[in-house]
Amino acid sequence: MAGLFHRLAEAGRRTVRISVDGSEVEALEGDTLLVALLTAGAALRRSEFGDGPRAGFCLMGACQDCWVWTETGERLRACSTPVAPAMRIVTQEVPWPKHP
Amino acid sequence: MAEAPVIVVGAGPAGIRAAERLIAAGLRPILVEEGERNGGQIYRRQPEGFTRPASALYGSEAAKATALHTAADALVARLDYRPGTLAWAVEGGALLTQCGDRVRRLPYAALILCAGATDRVMPVPGWTLPGVYSLGGAQVALKAQACAIGRRCVFLGTGPLLYLVAWQYAKAGAEVAAVLDTSPAHRRLAALPRLAARPAVLAQGMRYIAWLRRRGIPLRSGVRPLRIEGEDRVSAVVVEQGGREQRYAADAVGIGYGLRSETQLADLAKVNFAFDPVSRQWLPALDEDGRSSVPGIYLAGDGAMIRGADAAELAGRLAACAALRDLGQPVPESEIAELRRALRPMSRFRRGLETGFPWPAQQAAVLPDETVICRCETITAGDLRRSVTEGGAPEVNRAKSFSRVGMGRCQGRICGLAAAEVVAAARGVPLEEVGRLRGAAPVKPLPLTLEIEA
Numbered sequence: 328m329a330g331l332f333h334r335l336a337e338a339g340r341r342t343v344r345i346s347v348d349g350s351e352v353e354a355l356e357g358d359t360l361l362v363a364l365l366t367a368g369a370a371l372r373r374s375e376f377g378d379g380p381r382a383g384f385c386l387m388g389a390c391q392d393c394w395v396w397t398e399t400g401e402r403l404r405a406c407s408t409p410v411a412p413a414m415r416i417v418t419q420e421v422p423w424p425k426h427p
Numbered sequence: 428m429a430e431a432p433v434i435v436v437g438a439g440p441a442g443i444r445a446a447e448r449l450i451a452a453g454l455r456p457i458l459v460e461e462g463e464r465n466g467g468q469i470y471r472r473q474p475e476g477f478t479r480p481a482s483a484l485y486g487s488e489a490a491k492a493t494a495l496h497t498a499a500d501a502l503v504a505r506l507d508y509r510p511g512t513l514a515w516a517v518e519g520g521a522l523l524t525q526c527g528d529r530v531r532r533l534p535y536a537a538l539i540l541c542a543g544a545t546d547r548v549m550p551v552p553g554w555t556l557p558g559v560y561s562l563g564g565a566q567v568a569l570k571a572q573a574c575a576i577g578r579r580c581v582f583l584g585t586g587p588l589l590y591l592v593a594w595q596y597a598k599a600g601a602e603v604a605a606v607l608d609t610s611p612a613h614r615r616l617a618a619l620p621r622l623a624a625r626p627a628v629l630a631q632g633m634r635y636i637a638w639l640r641r642r643g644i645p646l647r648s649g650v651r652p653l654r655i656e657g658e659d660r661v662s663a664v665v666v667e668q669g670g671r672e673q674r675y676a677a678d679a680v681g682i683g684y685g686l687r688s689e690t691q692l693a694d695l696a697k698v699n700f701a702f703d704p705v706s707r708q709w710l711p712a713l714d715e716d717g718r719s720s721v722p723g724i725y726l727a728g729d730g731a732m733i734r735g736a737d738a739a740e741l742a743g744r745l746a747a748c749a750a751l752r753d754l755g756q757p758v759p760e761s762e763i764a765e766l767r768r769a770l771r772p773m774s775r776f777r778r779g780l781e782t783g784f785p786w787p788a789q790q791a792a793v794l795p796d797e798t799v800i801c802r803c804e805t806i807t808a809g810d811l812r813r814s815v816t817e818g819g820a821p822e823v824n825r826a827k828s829f830s831r832v833g834m835g836r837c838q839g840r841i842c843g844l845a846a847a848e849v850v851a852a853a854r855g856v857p858l859e860e861v862g863r864l865r866g867a868a869p870v871k872p873l874p875l876t877l878e879i880e881a
Contacts, residue, residue, distance in 0.1 A: 331558055331660065331679070335599045337477050337573035357474040362572045369660045370557050376805035380659055382557030384802065384841065386564035387468055388461060389545045389689075391836040391872060392802055402874070406567075407462070409474065 330366040331382055345414040354410045361386065361393050361405035364416070371395055371405055372418045396420055432457050432507070433750060434522050434535040436514045436692065439467020440736045441728025441743030442541035443499045448747035450505050452756050457507040457533060459514050459524055465499040467543055468563060469736045471570050472496065484570050486595070487631055491736070514542075516868035517696040520723075523868070530879050537723045537750040540692050541743055542730035546683035549584075549790050549845050550808075552798045553655030554682065562588050562683030566595065575601040577679020581664045583652060585610040585784040586685040587632050593644065593681075594635040603644050604677045607666055609684070609787045611649035618783025624775035628735075647673075651790070655680055684786050686733045687844055694866035696724045702859040706733070706781050707788055708844060709863040715767055717746030718753075725750050733780075738773035741766050788858070791848030800849060801842045803835020808849050815853040822862040826850050836872050839864040 340355040347364060354363030361383050364371055370380035371393050383393035386406045393405040398415040435446045438460035449456045464472040470485065470492040485492040502508070509526065516523040521534045546561035553559070560568070560576050562584060568574045569592075579602045582593045593606045622629045639646055650666040650673075657663070664675045685706075693711045694700070698719035701712040710732055717725045727746035728739035745766040748758045794800075796809030814820045814829035823846060826832060832846045833839030839846070843864045851858045 332568065332572075332574040332576060333578055334574050335569070335601060336479060336483075337473075339478075340476060357476050357572075359572060362568070362574055365557075366574065374555070374805060378555065378799065378805045380557050381555060381802075382660075384559070384564060385545060385561045386567040387545065388871070389837065390561075390802065390841045394836075402872075 329369070331369045332362060332365040334366060343410050343412050345410055345412070345416060347416045348418055356410075358410045359406055360395060360403060360408045360410055360414075360416065363410045364395070364405060364418075370418075375420075431520075431534040431536045433537045433539065433754075434459065434533060435539045435541060436522070437467070437541035437543055437728070437730065438462070438465035438499060438508075438510070439541060439543050439728060439739065440469065440495055441543075441730070441739040441746070442467075442539070443495055443502070444740045444743035445539045445541060445727060445747040446502055446506055447498060448744045449751065450502060452751050452758075455506055457509060457535075458502075459512050459522070460508075460510045461513050463511050465510070466492070466496055467736075468567065470495055471567060473571050473573070477573065479573065486598075488736070495740070513871055513873075514692060515870050515873060517692055517724075518868070525869075525873055525877070528874060528877055530873075530877050535723070536754060537725065538696065539717075539725045539727060539743075539746050539750060540696075540730055541726075541728045541739070542689040542692055544686040544688050544729035544733060545840060546588075547685050547687040547786060547844055548682060548841060549652075549684055549787055549848075550794065550798055550800050550842070551583075551652040551655060551682070552795055553657065553661075555799050555802055555805075556655055556657045556661050557659065558657065558661030558679045559655055560679070560681055562592050562681045563686075565679075565681035566592050569595055569599055575599070575679070576681065577661070577677065578602060579604050579677045580679045580681060581605050581607060581675050581677040582681045583607045583664060583666070584681075584683040585787070586683065587780065587784070588683055588685070590632065590635045590639065593639055597639065597642060597644065603639070605645040605647065605664075605675045606639060607650045607652070607664065607675070608646070608648045608784075609650055609652065609790075610784045614785060615648075615783040618779045621775050621779030622783060624772040624779065628776065645675075685780070685784060686729060688732060689730045689840070691838065691840075691866035691870040693719065693724065693726055693730075695868055695870070696721055698724055698726075700863065704859070705778060707786055707848075707858055716749035716763065717742060718749050722753070732777065734770075734773045734777045738770055738777075741769050741773075745770070786844075788848050791845060792852035794849065800846050801832045801835055803837050803842075804831050806830050806832045811846060811849045812853040815850055820850065821854070822860070823847050823850050823864050824862060826861075827864060833864045838867065838870060
């Protein structure tokens with residue numbers, strides 16, 4: 328599926344590879360997780376209340392609609408978390424934090 | 428024990444100028460900022476390694492943005508700067524903060540809240556679809572990440588930001604399918620005398636509109652939003668326009684109806700609020716210099732009232748002057764008089780914006796029952812209306828306990844003002860009679876694993 332966001336400039340940055348639900352996603356250094364996920368796909372998560380996919384809303388840390396999780400159960404706000412190499416993200420909540 | 432410091436919350440235009448004035452008086456304030464970089468949302472900075480010049484990011488405001496960033500960077504060594512730190516409660520003369528997994532309790536001699544604003548949104552069916560963003564969010568995508576929210580964007584709502592963001596998008600090479608303004612053109616004409624209080628700002632706004640029009644981008648006034656369509660993502664925006672339904676194909680929508688002040692920390696500090704009938708919101712009751720009803724608590728910038736970035740810089744400095752005076756430090760009378768004088772046209776201009784681009788309160792009454800109001804917990808207009816008609820909720824806090832509206836993870840930031848309109852319309856009473864959602868700590872969710880530090 329085509330991404331929601333598309334890049335208009337600053338495309339010359341270094342590539343960063345992360346894992347999203349087990350698949351590799353290519354992002355650029357300086358991307359937020361939200362941008363990394365939405366240039367590659369069209370949603371960040373599904374609403375817990377069964378009304379479909381969500382992809383964030385305010386992009387400034389106010390609405391909390393862009394939560395994703397790491398495979399170890401840490402909750403991240405995708406709009407204000409920069410990508411880092413080898414990040415492993417899941418878009419559905421891990422039931423309980425697991426400490427490695 | 429050392430004397431408690433002055434704490435400033437927010438490193439945007441108001442907070443930076445407040446901190447600067449405190450430092451000039453010989454103080455070493457604490458500056459708490461939730462983001463990683465200073466500048467606030469209006470002068471939002473792009474990450475390290477991005478190369479666009481300030482002129483491309485901030486347009487006509489580039490000089491002001493650069494001046495503010497330069498001032499902020501120069502302050503860092505002279506204060507206790509805490510970026511990446513959330514201020515989540517005010518309690519017993521102390522500010523509670525969280526950074527990473529550390530929680531701290533910071534007592535203050537004075538607290539200057541410069542918490543800024545977010546978009547004010549009236550829900551419309553379909554607004555939870557991927558591809559719908561607040562206008563401010565659409566702007567952040569462009570400024571901070573060099574991205575457009577879609578390939579073909581519609582901007583819907585009202586206010587000067589509607590045209591500014593459309594212009595920024597078109598200028599950056601995105602396709603703007605339409606700009607759909609709910610305010611009728613005659614309201615904007617009637618507001619011109621007040622808007623003329625800031626002639627340069629008015630002229631700049633008119634230039635954006637003229638530029639969009641020359642580009643052939645459809646600009647419509649007096650529309651009524653009906654729905655955003657799409658299956659798993661946006662495919663079109665449908666509005667009523669001149670009595671007819673009009674459909675605009677698009678894969679993204681920026682939506683916003685002016686701004687709302689971020690007042691939750693002030694609420695937790697127990698300052699008095701007053702209902703402002705023009706903007707239809709409850710705002711902290713302040714004196715001309717930014718003093719609240721609680722000694723030692725001051726507010727400045729868009730977090731106090733929506734007057735924009737230029738006013739925020741002045742108001743931040745003025746609030747610092749007020750705090751200094753109250754702490755017994757000398758402040759020249761002429762400085763205070765000059766700041767008050769400079770802020771007056773900005774207050775007139777604010778009223779021009781609120782009357783020329785009015786919040787479409789009347790839409791709340793006619794939203795279909797299935798319209799989602801609370802995005803956090805998928806609470807609909809119908810759920811809210813039932814809390815009034817069946818539950819007998821007389822005001823919003825009761826409606827909150829019946830329906831959970833405003834109880835979700837955004838704590839009513841996004842839905843609170845619209846929810847109040849829905850409740851007032853369902854009861855058939857003036858908005859001020861349904862009260863306001865009261866803040867609760869933490870104002871934003873905290874991580875699950877925290878270490879408390881004394």
